Amino acid sequence: MKVILLQDVKNYGKKDQVVEVSDGYAKNYLIPKKLAILATKNDVSHLGVRLKKEQQIMDAKKNVVEQLKNQIESLILNFSLKVKSGKPFGSVSLSQICDRLKKEFSIDLDKRKFEKHDNLVEIGLHYLKIKLDFKIIATLKVQVEGIE
Template sequence: MKIILTQEVSNLGEPGDIVEVKNGYGRNYLLPQGFAISWSRGAEKQVSQIKRARSIREIRNVDQAQEVKAQLDTLKVTLTERAGDGGRLFGSVTPAEVVSAVQAAGGPALDRRRLQVGSPIKTVGSYQIPVRLHPEVVATVNLDVVASK
């Protein structure tokens, strides 16, 4: 099945890429979740619009990614969350909360989809969260989750 990606999908491609996937994966996951649209000649014309929008918000080159990485590596981000006994959080820390905490700490604006949070953050402590800024550059956000009083 040929599809056009509308969002970044790990190990598959970037927005605007035309990829070939198995029928079930495309029909049951990518299309209903809004990650892709069906390929057609008319839809292929939308690829240029998708790529143009991607280029506006994407980090342009490796040098710019290195600059953002330098900012993130020196930044100390603290996030205050409600926690119970033993430091267990009520809920978990989402990538959107991490992005807003980075901005509040004076860091650059990030796309939440670029954060690679392996498992949900559900306890108080220090975490290092990788951020894919560019295919060749990965920065690390040092996040301290503390309990609110």
């Protein structure tokens, strides 16, 4: 008997798959526990349409994340630290970076999306990796300058 799984079923398949199971298993376990429904032609066609729509939505979201990645990689954020005797005093925190991105560029990021959670304490150009959705990684350039 062919059924459409409504949830993941161990040893049989994942949600939204059409699988062949024994009649007794389907009638006595899967269908009463609402783990599956019978795979009629109508249900299978509805499943195909729904999966296609979900894929289109996921593709649209992935495009938005790609655009965000391109926007982040085109930026260079500038920060200043006081320098005394050749050593910088203070640091640039991820919270400051996130605040600047939000205020100046309307990019709302969580500081936990950055790969390394260390504050920037050295003068120079820093490349920070940001983990976005869909396993997309963007690289943000942060220039830290010293002022006396």
